Amino acid sequence: MWKRHALTPLLIGCTLLASLLLAFSPNYRWAAQKGDTPYGSDFLQEWTAASMLGAGQAGQLYNAAAFDAWQHDPRVVGFEWSENSYYPAVYPPVYYWLCTPLHWISYRWAVRLWLSLSMTALLAAAWIIHRAVHCDADRPPMAVWFWPTMLLFPPLLLGLSMGQKGPLWLLLFSATWWLTRRGKPWAAGIVFGLLSIKPTLFFLLPLVMLRHGQWRFVMAASLSWAGLWGAAACALPAHVWTDFMTVARSAGEYQQHAGYQLIWSSNLPALAAGLPQWVPWWASSLLWIIPAAYVIGRMAVQAEFQLQNPRDLCQVLLATCLLSPHFYAYDLVVLLLPICGMWHTHRRAAVVILAGLWLGMLASQPCLSAVGVPLMPLVLLAQFYWLSTVRPAQSSVRNGVNGSPTASYMLQTGLSAQA
Helix, strand or coil, X not given: CHHHHCCHHHHHHHXXXXXXXXXXXXXXXXXXXXXXXXXXXXXXXXXXXXXXXXXXXXXXXXXXXXXXXXXXXXXXXXXXXXXXXXXXXXXXXXXXXXXXXXXXXXXXXXXXHHHHHHHHHHHHHHHXXXXXXXXXXXXXXXXXXXXHHHCCCHHHHHHHHCCCCHHHHHHHHHHHHXXXXXXXXXXXXXXXXXXXXXXXXXXXXXXXHHHCCCXXXXXXXXXXXXXXXHHHHHHCCHHHHHHHHHHHHXXXXXXXCCXXXXXXXXXXXXXXXXXXXXXXXXXXXXXXXXXXXXXHXXXXXXXXXXXXXXXXXXXXXXXXXXXXCCXXXXXXXXXXXHHHHHHHHCHHHHHHHHHHHHHHHHHHHHHHHHHCXXXXXXXXXHHHHHHHHCCCCCCCCCECCCCCEXXXXXXXXXXXXXX
């Protein structure tokens, strides 16, 4: 009976959380005057871009003045907010092209639709992960409280309150992982290629898979993203792509935008962003270049990598976060995937990663105020070091009578028994 209702608590929790956000979150409270933060927060950039594309203004997509004027026009968005605040277009043209249907909906209702789609993506990702880790027909892989508790995951709450897209990235990663575990590298690559609309999450895994000879996955991902971007290229003006490249080249300087919050930065370059100006540029650069070289080196010399192994998946996701030119804490929701996988196979490792993320999110502001350095990159770097140098002990959750994993479990996970 539990099979049919395993995710019912999560469904109830998502419904309750969405209701609370709409009722009490300042970002979801409609008003004629919104101050410094617009209704729907970061979702405003998606809807603004969709409206410009729908109105035939694709050529102005990366024109900062035009984009700013559209999102501050009360006749367009329905409210007034501070002219000193601005949400720039920073995603690839293909992403905004996919968002074009949003222009058919008024902004007020589009925000609510976006929140509903985010919750749906979260539920779909949970269902996929649940199916992927379900190995024992006699008992559920997760306790009944597990998924509702994950709704309190700080990156997830932050992303949902800001209208971010973390649940969508989690869904794409989850589907990729599930298909890989089922021995379908072509299908997994096709799905992963869709994640190319988020380059800061997409760039590393294909290189790692190529390094370990996973040609079918890499070829499928290449065909997927090439087809998607090619379709967008046929629909959008050519100069839009060169305009985007100009924006992309300045990704490392994103912290200079108004409203940037260093406490949420989770990549290695953020370590140097809050240092005093009297610190020499070479010294501040070394602060993040040296650990970045370490992360790249560890990934390059890794003898074995299996995407279906949640420990390996966690390692490559941590490296992706650290090496990205720009990475905010709300996108750390993708780490729910390896956490849930390791909860089933390496319980202690899952608890350590989860607790570290909670600590990093809660202590970021005090740490930044005290020493001028964001805490999240250090937490992620420590977790990457631990996973890449110390093999966490196998959880006893699914152990056989003699303390070793059962044969059927080894076949389904592809993991070897560990001491």
